[in-house]
Structures are given as C-alpha cells and as structure tokens.
Amino acid sequence: MATRSGRRPRTRGMVLDRIRAARTISRIELAASSGVTPATITQVVRELMAHELVVEVGRGASTGGKPRTMLQLNPRARYAVGVLFERNTCVVVIVDLTGRQVARTSFPGTTLLPPEEALAQVAARVEALLGTAGVERDRVLGVGLVTYGPQDRRAGVLLTHQPTGAWFGYPVAPRLSELLDLPVLLDNDAAAAAIGEHWLGAARSDTFGCIYMASGIGGGVVLDGQVYRGSSSNGVEIGHITVDLDGGPCDCGNHGCLANYADPTAVIRQAVATPSLGRRLELDPDDPDVMTGFGRIAAAAGAGDPAARALIERSARLLGTAAVTLASLFDLDLIVLAGPSLTVAGPIYRPVVEEEVRRRTFARRAHPVRVITSVSGSDAAAIGGAVLVLQSELAVLELDAPARA
Amino acid sequence: MATRSGRRPRTRGMVLDRIRAARTISRIELAASSGVTPATITQVVRELMAHELVVEVGRGASTGGKPRTMLQLNPRARYAVGVLFERNTCVVVIVDLTGRQVARTSFPGTTLLPPEEALAQVAARVEALLGTAGVERDRVLGVGLVTYGPQDRRAGVLLTHQPTGAWFGYPVAPRLSELLDLPVLLDNDAAAAAIGEHWLGAARSDTFGCIYMASGIGGGVVLDGQVYRGSSSNGVEIGHITVDLDGGPCDCGNHGCLANYADPTAVIRQAVATPSLGRRLELDPDDPDVMTGFGRIAAAAGAGDPAARALIERSARLLGTAAVTLASLFDLDLIVLAGPSLTVAGPIYRPVVEEEVRRRTFARRAHPVRVITSVSGSDAAAIGGAVLVLQSELAVLELDAPARA
Numbered sequence: 001m002a003t004r005s006g007r008r009p010r011t012r013g014m015v016l017d018r019i020r021a022a023r024t025i026s027r028i029e030l031a032a033s034s035g036v037t038p039a040t041i042t043q044v045v046r047e048l049m050a051h052e053l054v055v056e057v058g059r060g061a062s063t064g065g066k067p068r069t070m071l072q073l074n075p076r077a078r079y080a081v082g083v084l085f086e087r088n089t090c091v092v093v094i095v096d097l098t099g100r101q102v103a104r105t106s107f108p109g110t111t112l113l114p115p116e117e118a119l120a121q122v123a124a125r126v127e128a129l130l131g132t133a134g135v136e137r138d139r140v141l142g143v144g145l146v147t148y149g150p151q152d153r154r155a156g157v158l159l160t161h162q163p164t165g166a167w168f169g170y171p172v173a174p175r176l177s178e179l180l181d182l183p184v185l186l187d188n189d190a191a192a193a194a195i196g197e198h199w200l201g202a203a204r205s206d207t208f209g210c211i212y213m214a215s216g217i218g219g220g221v222v223l224d225g226q227v228y229r230g231s232s233s234n235g236v237e238i239g240h241i242t243v244d245l246d247g248g249p250c251d252c253g254n255h256g257c258l259a260n261y262a263d264p265t266a267v268i269r270q271a272v273a274t275p276s277l278g279r280r281l282e283l284d285p286d287d288p289d290v291m292t293g294f295g296r297i298a299a300a301a302g303a304g305d306p307a308a309r310a311l312i313e314r315s316a317r318l319l320g321t322a323a324v325t326l327a328s329l330f331d332l333d334l335i336v337l338a339g340p341s342l343t344v345a346g347p348i349y350r351p352v353v354e355e356e357v358r359r360r361t362f363a364r365r366a367h368p369v370r371v372i373t374s375v376s377g378s379d380a381a382a383i384g385g386a387v388l389v390l391q392s393e394l395a396v397l398e399l400d401a402p403a404r405a
Numbered sequence: 406m407a408t409r410s411g412r413r414p415r416t417r418g419m420v421l422d423r424i425r426a427a428r429t430i431s432r433i434e435l436a437a438s439s440g441v442t443p444a445t446i447t448q449v450v451r452e453l454m455a456h457e458l459v460v461e462v463g464r465g466a467s468t469g470g471k472p473r474t475m476l477q478l479n480p481r482a483r484y485a486v487g488v489l490f491e492r493n494t495c496v497v498v499i500v501d502l503t504g505r506q507v508a509r510t511s512f513p514g515t516t517l518l519p520p521e522e523a524l525a526q527v528a529a530r531v532e533a534l535l536g537t538a539g540v541e542r543d544r545v546l547g548v549g550l551v552t553y554g555p556q557d558r559r560a561g562v563l564l565t566h567q568p569t570g571a572w573f574g575y576p577v578a579p580r581l582s583e584l585l586d587l588p589v590l591l592d593n594d595a596a597a598a599a600i601g602e603h604w605l606g607a608a609r610s611d612t613f614g615c616i617y618m619a620s621g622i623g624g625g626v627v628l629d630g631q632v633y634r635g636s637s638s639n640g641v642e643i644g645h646i647t648v649d650l651d652g653g654p655c656d657c658g659n660h661g662c663l664a665n666y667a668d669p670t671a672v673i674r675q676a677v678a679t680p681s682l683g684r685r686l687e688l689d690p691d692d693p694d695v696m697t698g699f700g701r702i703a704a705a706a707g708a709g710d711p712a713a714r715a716l717i718e719r720s721a722r723l724l725g726t727a728a729v730t731l732a733s734l735f736d737l738d739l740i741v742l743a744g745p746s747l748t749v750a751g752p753i754y755r756p757v758v759e760e761e762v763r764r765r766t767f768a769r770r771a772h773p774v775r776v777i778t779s780v781s782g783s784d785a786a787a788i789g790g791a792v793l794v795l796q797s798e799l800a801v802l803e804l805d806a807p808a809r810a
Contacts, residue, residue: 141606149768152771207635207636219734230612231736233736234767235733235735235768237733238734238770241646241729245479252767253766254729254733324659327649328642328645328646329646329735331639362554362657363642365564366637372778
C-alpha cells in the first residue's frame with residue numbers, strides 16, 4: 001500500500017516502538033496508550049503483519065469482553081548494527097528487531113589511523129560479525145555509528161578534532177555506508193548510551209539523564225523513551241559546562257569546563273603530579289590509552305590506596321556537580337552513571353554523586369533524584385546505536401516496497 | 406457528547422492550540438500538521454464550533470481542488486487571567502481565547518505581607534480588573550499564578566522560602582482559588598515568561614531558551630510551542646548552577662551558584678562595595694526593592710559611568726556563561742533575554758551574552774545561536790501565566806457540559 005502523506009511512516013514507527021517497549025500488547029492497548037484511533041491501529045498492524053514484522057501470539061487476559069489477541073515483534077524479521085567508535089575501543093553489536101543483542105565483537109580503537117583506513121577496518125569487522133551471526137544482509141536495516149560530538153548528524157559529518165584533526169569535517173557516515181552498502185546513521189555516543197541503558201533495563205524509567213564517562217565526559221537525556229534532541233542533536237554536553245569562572249581554555253572552545261577537572265585524562269594528570277602515586281602505578285601521561293591508566297588508578301583506589309582514593313573521590317565530587325546541574329536544568333528524578341570509566345569505578349562514584357544530588361539539587365524538596373550505575377560498560381553506547389536504527393524511519397520506510405517472501 | 410476515554414480532551418486541546426498558533430487554518434492543514442486523521446479533526450472541530458470556541462471564516466486559497474473553509478478561534482468565547490506574583494511587583498493580565506491581552510494592571514509587591522493578606526489583595530485586584538474589562542465570570546477559564554520555585558505544582562504549594570519563610574509550604578493556589586471561586590494553576594515565573602515571549606512574538610521560533618532576570622535569575626525552555634516540564638516543572642534553574650567550585654553556599658542549597666555573582670542583588674552588593682559609586686547612586690543594600698537599585702546602576706552604566714558599566718558588564722559576562730550552559734545542554738539556536746532587569750539593561754547585556762555564546766557554545770560549528778532581548782518587561786511572565794491556562798485542560802474539560810447559550 002502506497003503512502004499518500006508523511007504521516008503513515010510516523011505512526012508505523014510509533015506502533016513498532018510501542019510493541020517493542022511493551023513486548024506483548026493488544027491493539028486496544030496500543031490505541032489507548034498512543035491516542036491513535038483503533039481503526040488506524042488496525043490498519044497499521046495489518047501492514048506490519050503483511051511484512052512479517054509483527055505476529056499474533058495467543059490471547060491476553062479478558063477484562064470481561066472477548067479475549068484480546070496479543071501482538072509481538074517478530075525478532076528475526078530485521079536486524080540493526082551498532083558501532084561505538086572511539087579512541088581506545090570499538091564495539092560492534094547486532095541486535096534483532098526487539099532490540100535483543102545477537103552478536104558482539106570489540107577491538108582496539110582505530111581512530112589514530114587515517115579515516116579511510118580506520119573505516120575500512122570497521123567495515124571489515126561489521127561484515128565478519130554479520131557472517132558469524134548468520135544474519136542475511138537484506139534483513140539488516142542499517143548501522144548506527146556512535147562517536148564524539150559535535151556532529152552534523154544529518155550530513156553524517158564530524159565537527160570535532162577528536163580523536164585527530166583528520167576527522168574534522170570527514171563524511172564518516174556516507175563513507176562507511178559506501179563501504180558496507182548499508183544505510184549508516186551518525187549519532188552521539190553519550191546519547192546512544194542513554195537509550196542503550198534504557199534498553200538494557202538499567203533505567204526502568206522512561207525519562208532520565210545519563211552521564212557517560214569513557215575517556216571524556218558526555219551526557220544524554222531520554223524523555224518518554226526517546227533521546228532528547230534539541231536543534232541539532234548536539235545537546236547535553238555536561239562535560240563542557242563552566243564550573244570555574246577563571247578556568248583555562250578547553251579544546252571545545254569554552255573555558256573552565258568540568259571535564260578538564262574530572263575526566264579520566266584529568267585524573268591521570270593529577271596522579272602523575274603526585275610523584276609517588278604516578279611512579280607506583282607506572283602512569284604515562286602521554287599514553288593515548290587513557291582507559292588503562294584510569295583503570296589502574298581506580299583499582300588502586302578500590303584497594304584502599306589513600307592518594308588514589310582522594311583523586312577518584314575528587315573526580316566523583318565534580319561529577320556530582322555535573323549531576324546537580326543536569327538534574328536542576330532538566331528536572332530529572334533519575335540519573336544513570338554509564339560508560340566504561342564509571343562501570344570500572346562505579347562503587348566509588350555512585351554514593352558520592354548521590355550525596356551531592358541529594359543535598360544540592362534545586363527541586364530536591366519536590367522529589368528525590370536517584371543515582372544508579374550501569375553494569376554494561378562500553379556496550380550500552382553500541383546497543384543504543386543499534387536501537388536508534390530500530391527507532392528510525394529505516395524500520396518502516398521499506399514497507400512501501402512489496403512484501404518480502 | 407460524553408468523553409469515553411482520556412484521549413479526546415488531549416486532541417481537543419491540541420486542536421485549539423494549533424488554531425491559536427496559526428490564527429487561521431483549514432481542517433486539512435490541521436490534520437496534516439498534527440498527524441490526526443481528517444475524520445477525527447472534523448469531529449473535534451464540530452464539538453468546538455458547537456461550543457462557539459471556533460468559528461468558520463471565509464475560504465482559503467485553493468490548491469487546485471475546492472476552496473477550503475478556514476477556522477479561527479472566537480476570541481470572546483473564553484478568557485484567562487495571568488498573575489505574576491513577586492517581591493517587588495505584581496502584574497495581572499486578562500487575555501482572550503486567542504491569547505491577546507484585553508486588560509492589565511500592576512501594583513507593588515505584597516509578598517512581605519502574611520500570605521493570607523497578600524492573597525486577599527491579589528484576589529481583589531483580579532476581581533476589579535475583570536469588572537473594569539467587562540469580562541463575564543462564567544467565561545473565565547481560570548487563573549495562572551506564576552511565581553518563585555521550587556513548587557509542588559500539582560498541589561499548588563510553594564516549596565521555597567522566597568520571599569519570606571511564611572510562604573514555604575503555603576497552599577497558594579488552592580487558597581487563591583477559594584478566594585476567587587476560579588480554578589488556579591501554579592507555575593514557575595520564568596517558564597511562564599518563556600511561553601509569554603513566544604506568545605508576544607519576541608521569539609518567533611517554536612523552540613528556544615529564555616533567561617529571565619527580575620530580582621533573581623530563572624530560565625525556561627519552549628519545545629515545539631510547549632514549556633519543557635521535566636519530572637515536576639521545576640527545571641531550567643539556570644541561576645542555581647555551580648560556576649565556582651569553591652564558591653560559598655546559596656540559599657537554594659547548592660554552592661557557587663551563578664545567581665550569587667550575577668543577579669541584581671549581587672550587582673547592588675558589588676556597587677555598594679565600590680564606595681564612590683554606592684554613595685553617588687544612593688544605594689541601600691538592605692532595601693528590599695532590588696529593582697530600583699539595579700535600575701539606577703543600569704541607568705548610570707548606560708549613561709557612561711565607568712564603574713557602573715564595569716559591574717553591569719561583569720554581570721553580563723556571567724549571564725553569557727549561563728547562556729552557554731543552557732545552549733550546550735538543551736542544544737538551542739535561540740536565547741531570549743527576558744524579565745524586567747534584562748529589559749532595563751538589555752542594550753548592555755545582549756551583545757556581551759551573544760559574544761560569549763558565539764565563542765563558547767559546544768555546537769557552534771553545527772549552527773549559530775541567536776540572542777535577542779525581550780521588550781515586554783514584567784508582562785511576559787503574567788501573559789505566559791494566562792496562556793498556560795489557555796493551553797491547559799481547563800480550556801476543553803468543560804466541553805463535556807452542555808453547550809452554553
């Protein structure tokens with residue numbers, strides 16, 4: 001059936017998303033929760049069933065009338081790929097239509113290579129993983145590539161000098177799309193981590209904030225199960241807000257940025273400046289593998305080293321300031337600490353951040369703000385990248401083509 | 406016609422809001438822009454016309470088919486009252502169903518009085534203004550009371566010690582509602598100012614941020630023509646974010662808050678500490694009328710007094726930091742400087758804030774961020790309070806009662 005206006009894809013995508021979130025739902029429940037008329041729901045579900053994206057599964061509990069036929073997604077109907085692309089580590093995941101991970105691989109970051117070579121390696125890894133997982137190419141909706149911001153998301157171009165100057169202005173999404181012959185969506189790693197946390201179940205709420213710390217500090221906000229976008233999907237940059245009016249310039253263009261006092265690079269710099277600690281942990285401030293150095297400091301802190309513990313707690317206190325600002329601006333009642341650095345050091349960070357938020361958030365008398373730690377390490381961002389593909393128009397645009405065999 | 410589910414009021418409210426925003430619109434345009442089926446639009450418009458909220462007005466331009474009947478709101482069908490309630494000034498406005506102001510009054514702030522007496526004065530002023538304007542009571546949807554946060558908006562209770570401790574926990578909305586025998590919605594003054602700016606036309610965009618400065622500093626964000634709410638409508642508190650990690654405690658519970666360095670109270674304190682300036686402008690740091698003192702400093706700055714100019718520019722530079730944080734977190738491309746203090750001193754503040762935003766905002770390479778000054782003084786917040794009533798369920802809930810004569 002042809003689409004006569006721009007509205008049908010939006011409704012189809014919304015219906016798919018609601019079935020995915022509910023796992024099992026009736027048509028009546030879909031209509032009631034979405035505000036779309038039952039007649040439209042019936043018609044959209046018919047189209048989704050014709051393409052085998054949705055299947056009927058038994059009957060739900062009756063509420064007095066006739067039993068309701070329940071709907072589920074057909075997990076193997078489509079797949080999406082998520083790629084987390086950063087300085088130290090790349091993670092590739094494949095998820096099915098329900099968002100469940102079916103394959104995963106990771107490899108050392110390739111981002112110090114020239115873009116052309118780095119992307120060729122990523123493409124080879126994606127191809128290999130699709131092969132290993134036995135996923136047919138024509139069932140892959142596309143790839144969600146998540147990495148540093150700022151970005152021109154629509155053009156698929158990076159507007160950052162991270163990890164090297166060669167990436168600034170580079171058409172990373174179009175180029176990977178050519179290499180893989182698949183659609184590629186570019187997105188922010190922290191925004192993807194936020195939706196990934198939602199999906200992996202760490203954040204059961206539909207609305208929450210996420211502070212993501214890998215080698216740097218980013219953030220994401222999920223509102224009603226969708227990533228907060230703002231005008232260009234470059235928001236929630238919680239690492240690049242001024243916390244020191246007299247602070248020095250940051251690479252981002254601002255000054256006195258929180259990240260320069262609190263992120264793993266800053267913690268390593270502070271540890272190296274603490275001579276006995278830097279020597280004891282064999283820290284090299286010029287080692288691009290920030291995660292390993294930070295991991296050593298966090299492990300020493302966890303083992304009771306007072307100097308290491310003081311540095312990690314100082315970083316945690318600063319992340320508490322970031323959490324207070326995020327909660328006071330977006331009025332959140334849940335903050336998830338995510339990303340590999342906060343997974344490693346979560347037991348120290350979480351209680352400190354929670355205490356700051358409890359004491360300092362503007363709306364604390366209106367409602368509490370919970371702080372929880374993710375257990376997903378780097379994977380939330382990659383899974384979020386794949387989920388953003390499932391939530392995108394890619395999931396429904398092709399329905400206007402003839403149904404597949 | 407009875408409402409069988411919770412969905413119809415939502416659709417009715419959305420349709421009213423879209424007609425209000427468009428001023429004149431056809432049913433087909435309503436359906437296309439909202440994603441609601443034409444059949445549902447036709448039915449909802451029929452109900453709204455039966456209650457004389459909407460009228461047909463001539464025909465729009467044909468696009469080849471038959472000419473379209475256009476719809477408008479009936480301005481005099483309903484009214485809403487907005488009350489800005491603050492330490493130094495209260496403003497009361499009445500707007501018609503289209504959001505146009507039909508009456509206005511202001512009087513010195515009553516908030517140092519005990520709540521009971523202050524609210525009795527406000528109620529008397531509202532009653533008098535309705536009488537002067539000749540607005541029939543049964544056409545008044547309700548009152549939007551906008552003032553300091555944090556608030557328990559649902560209960561209509563203030564959770565702040567501003568302006569005096571007697572207001573903390575006071576059921577300000579229920580009490581004013583009893584006095585006036587009208588529904589009263591409580592809301593944040595800066596959020597109301599944001600939607601008021603949208604309505605008064607300063608911000609032509611549907612999505613923007615607003616920094617509101619009266620005696621303190623607040624903020625609001627409008628997304629797609631609606632106030633950003635978060636979990637309890639206590640967000641966007643841009644004056645209470647930490648900009649000095651070693652800064653002293655703030656009344657809000659946080660420390661190193663921007664407001665303590667930049668707001669009119671802080672500027673007066675700094676001016677008094679500049680002996681010749683404090684004496685020359687006859688400033689009294691204990692005078693509760695902060696606006697008058699700040700107005701004198703701003704006027705001296707505008708007239709070229711170097712000491713006054715330095716203080717106002719310092720405050721402007723700090724407000725620039727607030728604007729950068731707001732833009733980098735919400736990813737905004739427009740910021741409106743609003744409220745009486747920024748109306749008075751806008752010519753000095755605007756270029757300074759704009760320069761900071763242009764140099765420092767995270768996403769500046771993805772898109773520019775414009776900074777404009779409101780011309781509406783205190784009125785945007787009061788008008789916003791009334792508009793929030795028009796946008797609320799109050800505008801459509803009564804439609805389930807029999808149509809009025």
